Amino acid sequence: MKNDLKDLSNPEKCHGAVSIANQDIGSLKPMLKSMLLIRKAEQHLALGRKNGLIGGPVHLGVGQEAIAVGISQNLKSTDYIFGAHRSHSHLLALNPDFYRLFAEVLGKETGFSKGMGGSMHLYDQQNGFYGSVPIVAGTVALALGAAIAAKLQETDHIGLAYIGDGAVEEGVVHESFNLAKIQDAPMLFVIENNLFASHMNISLRQPSDMISRFAVANDIPYKLVDGNDVVAIAKASKELIDDIRSGKGPALIELVTYRWYGHVDWRDDVDVGVERSLDDIENWRKRDPIKRLSKAMIDAEMWSQNQEVDLNNELEESMKSAWDKAMSDPYPSSDATLKYVYAESKNDS
Amino acid sequence: MTVKKHNYGTAILAAFEYLLEKYPEVFVIGQGLWSPWYVGNSMTDLDKKFGIKRIIDTPVSESACTGAAVGASLAGMKPIVVHPRMDFMLYAIDPIVNQAAKWSHMFGGQAHPGATIRCIINRGGEQGAQHSQALHAWFAHVPGLRVVMPSTVSDARDLLIASVLCKDPVMYIDDRWLYEQEDDLSPVVELDLLSQRPMITQDGSDITIVSSGHTSLLAREAAKQLDSKNISAEVIDIRILNPLDADVIINSVKKTRRFLVIDSGWLSGGFSAEIIAKVLEKLPVDSLLIPPVRMALPDAPAPTSRVLEKDYYISTNDIVKRATDLF
Structure with missing residues (x-):
C-alpha cells in the first residue's frame, strides 16, 4: 500500500496541541464541551454493554469525536444529515440529548427512534439528522437524493453522508460520487478514515490509504485534514460547506483518525484486529482530540484544569441521572412491531 | 364526460403527465429518460414537456439512483425511479429492501420514504435470461413495500398515480406484453392505494x-x-x-x-x-x-x-x- 497520508496516519505524529490562532473561547468551549459529552456518553454505553445492561451491539467512536463536532459547527437543522453504524457522535454533535440516546440504545420508547432502532438506527429530523443505518454505505445515495431534492426545491440546504474508509469499498459510493458531480448536487461527503474496516487495516484492503484520491477521480473539490483537530475540521468544512451552499456542487472532506475501541463494544480488539496493536492504540491516544484542544486552550490561558474538572463532573452527574431515567423508562408497546411497517394500515383508511 | 382512446403505454404516460402537472414535488429519475425508447410509448417527451431538471436521465448507476429517489422522498419530494428492465434493478436491492422498506419501522414511524419504484417486466423477443424476470414475489415477501401490478389500461394510469401519492415506498411493476391493450379512459379520479383490493x-x-x-x-x-x-x-x-x-x-x-x-x-x-x-x-x-x-x-x-x-x-x-x- 502507498502511504499517501504520511504523517496523518503515523500514530507517532500529531500529538501536540492544536492551533487555535484567531479563535476565542466562545467558539472553542462549545466544541470542547461537545466532544467531552460525546466521549462520556459513549463510555457510559461501553460500560452498559460490558455490564450486560445493553442487549445489542454498540459501535463506539471514542477517539473520533472531533469529526462530527467540527463538521456540525457549520450545519443547520434544515440540512439532510445521514449516518452509519458508528453514529452516536454524528447525532450528539447536532443534539446533545444523551438521555434520548441512552433510552434508544436501551430499547425504550422515549428514545430517538421510539425504541425501534437501538444504537444502529438513529433518527432526529428536527435537528437535521435524517437517519443512520448499519448497512455499510447504505445511506450515501440517500443523502445524495436529499441533496438533489434541496436543489430541486431551490433551497441552500445540503445533503451530508458520513462514510468510513471501509464503506468506500462499496460500489454505490462511487456511483454516488459520480452522480453527485454530474448533478451538481449540494452534497458533502465526509470521509472518516480511521484506517480500519471492522478488524482489518486499510493497508490490506486498498492500494493507497488516502481516500481523497476518489474525489480527484470525480473532479470533486476536497480537503484532507487531521481528523483529531477539531479547529482545523471546523475551518476546512466551513469553506467547503459555504461553497456547496452557494451552488458550487459537491465536495469531499477526508478526516484521518483512529478508534480506541474495537469495531464493536468495549474491547480494544487487538486480538482479532489485523495490523492493530496496543502500541498503536497507545500512540493514537496521544493524538486525543479532546486533550489537544484543551491543552491549547489552557496554554492560551482561556481555560483551566479546574474548569475542565468542573465540566467533567457536571456532565458525569447529568449522565448518571439520564441513564437511571432511561433505565426506568417503558419499552415500546406490544403493537409496535406491526404498527410502524407502513405509514398507515388499511384499518385506518 | 370526455372519453379518450388509450392503450396501456399511453395510460402510463397520462399518469406521469397528470402527476408532473399537478404536483411540483414529483420528479422522475432513471436511465434512458431523455430517449425513452426502452419504455415503449409510456414516457415519450416528458423531458421536453417538464424539463430535464425534473426528468433526470442518469449514469448507469441503478443503486445510487434508486437510493437517491429514496433519499429525496425523505426530503419532501415524490420521486419516481424508473428501471426499464426489472433485471437491471437488482443492483438496487439495498435501497429498496434494506432502506426504503425498513425506514418507517426502524425509526418508529417518524419518517416514510414515499418513493415509487417503477420497473418493467420485459419478456420475449429472444432476449433471454437477463431481460425477462418477473420477480414480484420477491418484493411481495418484504414487509414495508407495497407491490402493485396493473393489468388493465385504467389501472396502468390510476394505480401509478395512487402509488406516487402513497406515503409508503411502492413497487409499481408493469409488463411490456400489456402495452398494446386498448381501452377508453375517463377523467382521472385519484385513488387511495390503501383501499385498493383484488x-x-x-x-x-x-x-x-x-x-x-x-x-x-x-x-x-x-x-x-x-x-x-x-x-x-x-x-x-x-x-x-x-x-x-x-x-x-x-x-x-x-x-x-x-x-x-x-x-x-x-x-x-x-x-x-x-x-x-x-x-x-x-x-x-x-x-x-x-x-x-x-x-x-x-x-x-x-x-x-x-x-x-x-x-x-x-x-x-x-x-x-x-x-x-x-x-
Whole structure:
C-alpha cells in the first residue's frame, strides 16, 4: 500500500496541541464541551454493554469525536444529515440529548427512534439528522437524493453522508460520487478514515490509504485534514460547506483518525484486529482530540484544569441521572412491531 | 364526460403527465429518460414537456439512483425511479429492501420514504435470461413495500398515480406484453392505494382464476373462450400483491369450488403458492371439488431460442386447456 497520508496516519505524529490562532473561547468551549459529552456518553454505553445492561451491539467512536463536532459547527437543522453504524457522535454533535440516546440504545420508547432502532438506527429530523443505518454505505445515495431534492426545491440546504474508509469499498459510493458531480448536487461527503474496516487495516484492503484520491477521480473539490483537530475540521468544512451552499456542487472532506475501541463494544480488539496493536492504540491516544484542544486552550490561558474538572463532573452527574431515567423508562408497546411497517394500515383508511 | 382512446403505454404516460402537472414535488429519475425508447410509448417527451431538471436521465448507476429517489422522498419530494428492465434493478436491492422498506419501522414511524419504484417486466423477443424476470414475489415477501401490478389500461394510469401519492415506498411493476391493450379512459379520479383490493374482472360460477399483471390479460382472454365451452370462470386480478387482502379471492373460491392460479413468475417459491395458501388456510378442508392448480413458468431461466421461448411462456390456449381439463 502507498502511504499517501504520511504523517496523518503515523500514530507517532500529531500529538501536540492544536492551533487555535484567531479563535476565542466562545467558539472553542462549545466544541470542547461537545466532544467531552460525546466521549462520556459513549463510555457510559461501553460500560452498559460490558455490564450486560445493553442487549445489542454498540459501535463506539471514542477517539473520533472531533469529526462530527467540527463538521456540525457549520450545519443547520434544515440540512439532510445521514449516518452509519458508528453514529452516536454524528447525532450528539447536532443534539446533545444523551438521555434520548441512552433510552434508544436501551430499547425504550422515549428514545430517538421510539425504541425501534437501538444504537444502529438513529433518527432526529428536527435537528437535521435524517437517519443512520448499519448497512455499510447504505445511506450515501440517500443523502445524495436529499441533496438533489434541496436543489430541486431551490433551497441552500445540503445533503451530508458520513462514510468510513471501509464503506468506500462499496460500489454505490462511487456511483454516488459520480452522480453527485454530474448533478451538481449540494452534497458533502465526509470521509472518516480511521484506517480500519471492522478488524482489518486499510493497508490490506486498498492500494493507497488516502481516500481523497476518489474525489480527484470525480473532479470533486476536497480537503484532507487531521481528523483529531477539531479547529482545523471546523475551518476546512466551513469553506467547503459555504461553497456547496452557494451552488458550487459537491465536495469531499477526508478526516484521518483512529478508534480506541474495537469495531464493536468495549474491547480494544487487538486480538482479532489485523495490523492493530496496543502500541498503536497507545500512540493514537496521544493524538486525543479532546486533550489537544484543551491543552491549547489552557496554554492560551482561556481555560483551566479546574474548569475542565468542573465540566467533567457536571456532565458525569447529568449522565448518571439520564441513564437511571432511561433505565426506568417503558419499552415500546406490544403493537409496535406491526404498527410502524407502513405509514398507515388499511384499518385506518 | 370526455372519453379518450388509450392503450396501456399511453395510460402510463397520462399518469406521469397528470402527476408532473399537478404536483411540483414529483420528479422522475432513471436511465434512458431523455430517449425513452426502452419504455415503449409510456414516457415519450416528458423531458421536453417538464424539463430535464425534473426528468433526470442518469449514469448507469441503478443503486445510487434508486437510493437517491429514496433519499429525496425523505426530503419532501415524490420521486419516481424508473428501471426499464426489472433485471437491471437488482443492483438496487439495498435501497429498496434494506432502506426504503425498513425506514418507517426502524425509526418508529417518524419518517416514510414515499418513493415509487417503477420497473418493467420485459419478456420475449429472444432476449433471454437477463431481460425477462418477473420477480414480484420477491418484493411481495418484504414487509414495508407495497407491490402493485396493473393489468388493465385504467389501472396502468390510476394505480401509478395512487402509488406516487402513497406515503409508503411502492413497487409499481408493469409488463411490456400489456402495452398494446386498448381501452377508453375517463377523467382521472385519484385513488387511495390503501383501499385498493383484488378485483373481479369477470363474474363466474364454475371456477376461480386468479392472476396478476400479464397473466391477468391471458386469464381474461381464456375466460371468454371457456364461456363458449359452457365453463363459467370467475376471473380475479390481484392488482395489489402486498399487503395482500385475499378476502375477495376466498369468497370466490367458496362459491366456485375450483381454483386455478396463474403467475408470470416461476413456480417454486412463487406468488401462486402464496395465493393458494392464503385462501386454503381460511377454508374448511372439503371446500374444493378438486385440488387447487397452479400455472407458472418452469423452474428455469428464460431461454433465448424462439422455439424454447414459445414453450416457456404461458399462452391463453394453455390456460383454456388446463381449465377445461378440470371438468
